[in-house]
Amino acid sequence: MGLFRSIAVIAVVTLTGLVYVHQQVELVKLSYSIETKEKKLKVLLDHKERLNYNIDNLEAPARLEKILMSKNIDVGFPGKHNVVKIAKATAGNAEDHLRSSGIDRRFNPLGIVDFLSPRAEAQARER
């Protein structure tokens, strides 16, 4: 009995040790994996920043003017008669319209039996 107990204790300790070592190994592997992914993320973010910078560079007014001038395209700002100001729309978005008109779909508890009867629905004609 005593021998059996000793063997059991040794087995439990050994198993615990193995689990602990396995856990640490997995942690280290995870660290490497995180590091690799973080490096990748950094590279992608760097690339994105650089692309944004390139866009800003390409959109620089001096550069655009230079290109237009080199192609003899004379671009100027519109004169006072060429600018027509349109007032901003007073209506809000479509949902606001719908709500205020009272015809928005409200929850219908009997809607679950709708499938039993055919519905008339307008359909866009395909061109």
Add this chain to the structure above:
Amino acid sequence: MHSGTFRTRLIAVFLFFFVSLLFLALRLFYLQVIRHHFYYKLASEQHTVSVEVPPTRGTIFDRSMRVLAVNLNSNSVFVNAREVKDKKALARTLAKILELKESYVMQRLARDKAFVWIKRKITPQEAETIKKLKLEGVAIIKESKRFYPDRSLASHVIGTVDIDNVGLEGLELYYNKYLKGESGWLISTQDAKRKLLESYQYEFIPPKNGFSLVLSIDEVIQNIAERELRKMYEKYNAKGASIVVMDPKTGDVLALANFPNFDLNEPGKRPPDSIRNRAINDFFEPGSIFKIVAASGLLEEKLVTFSTKFDCENGQWKVGRRILHDHRPHGILTFKEVIELSSNIGTVKAASLLGAARMFKYLEAFGFREKTGIDLPGEVAGVNRPLSGWSKVSMYAIPMGHEVTSTAIQLACAIAVIADNGYLVRPRVVKAVLDDKGQVIKEVPVSVRRKVLSPQTVFKMRSILMGVVKSGTGKKAGMEDYTAGGKTGTAQKVDPGGTYSHNRFVGSFIGFAPVENPVLAVAVCVDEPHTVYYGGDVAAPVFKKVVDDSLKYLNTQGGYAAK
């Protein structure tokens, strides 16, 4: 007998192993218990690493949130000199790729250090070449570098940073404490190959990224101003030129440009005379532009009316030992005509009604004895003597803009007084400071320094200055679509001997538009134009083109509507 020998040998072997194991156990006990602290500390030092996490420097935006300055990662080359066997060959290779002197690279490699910079913030092509070669002891790390997408646009306003991203000039210097941010720290474990083990991170203090600046500068108006200034600068082979475009009501500087200028991405290659911000650093005698001060004072004190007459002595007037000249001879002129036609004699005679004390009062009121307070480093106030320092002949010089000095920004603020109902505003380049999430953490308020003129005087001055453009010396500033008012100035520079030069001039024009509701106040100053040098000929056309295009542009932005 045999069993006795066998038993003895067995005991001997057992004792041998037992003693060996006992020795090992005791040794283990010594190392892991007695010397635990020592070896733990040693391992900790080897495996624990503190890494500084650098912050990202804040971005600089124009007033429409277009990027003017941003940070991107750049490659820097360093060498572990201790690992390099053939230093000469490596020096030759690196010098060729990085365009450095071989002797310099050799000097760096001669250092017995594990980390030696060779070149920081290199081009992507250079980095790619070095990576491909896989050179012994050579490694590349990422560092943050400042980039400016518009290259030379607003170069004197934005300024430059050094290799460590510390501001050196312009806004980069003035607002460095906002832009720089604070480093963070990462305390973690590293393996034998110095790879960080994220799972064993002890502590992470995130960096505080720098705040961003939103400027009052408009990228489009800045480009218009620089384009026209460059054309004039090259056409008249000037020594230098400056332009300031302001919103007279708020003091917003919409554009500030100087020539010569430089590419912000290559500050090391700029010529020495392009470094300083002439609009705020250079002071000069303004000449006839300064007549607006005397004229404003006379009208404010109700000493003259538009029709008050002055004898302009046909262009030549002897006063004591001095002879005053007009650039064109005039006879009797009304006060309005004196200013429109920029008669020196008429101005001096009119100013004598004002007197020295009140002349000085208005000189001060218009801000010519103080800095404007613009948020850029290096501004000067010019050199203007106190009233006690004026001589008996000062009143024959000061009203026409001699014996006084001013900077381009002071002139812009002065004309803005007439454009903004008589108030002297503080010019501002930065409107707001944002955090890295885009939240406003500080707004720079509009600041009115003082009231200078009454609305009635402003109305009269606007009318006179409109006359300068319509029928006076500033005709070349007139536009088809918009009304404008302004004043020309052509000042002789002082030669080293102390006398006025006959071939070195500063030609200027200050003005505002539209007259009925000024939206823009502009000062254009040209240093030593050749062969033409009158302000009305060199500076006024720049004003016209810049203001015309700027007002049309603002009109498309829902800003000012044309007359």
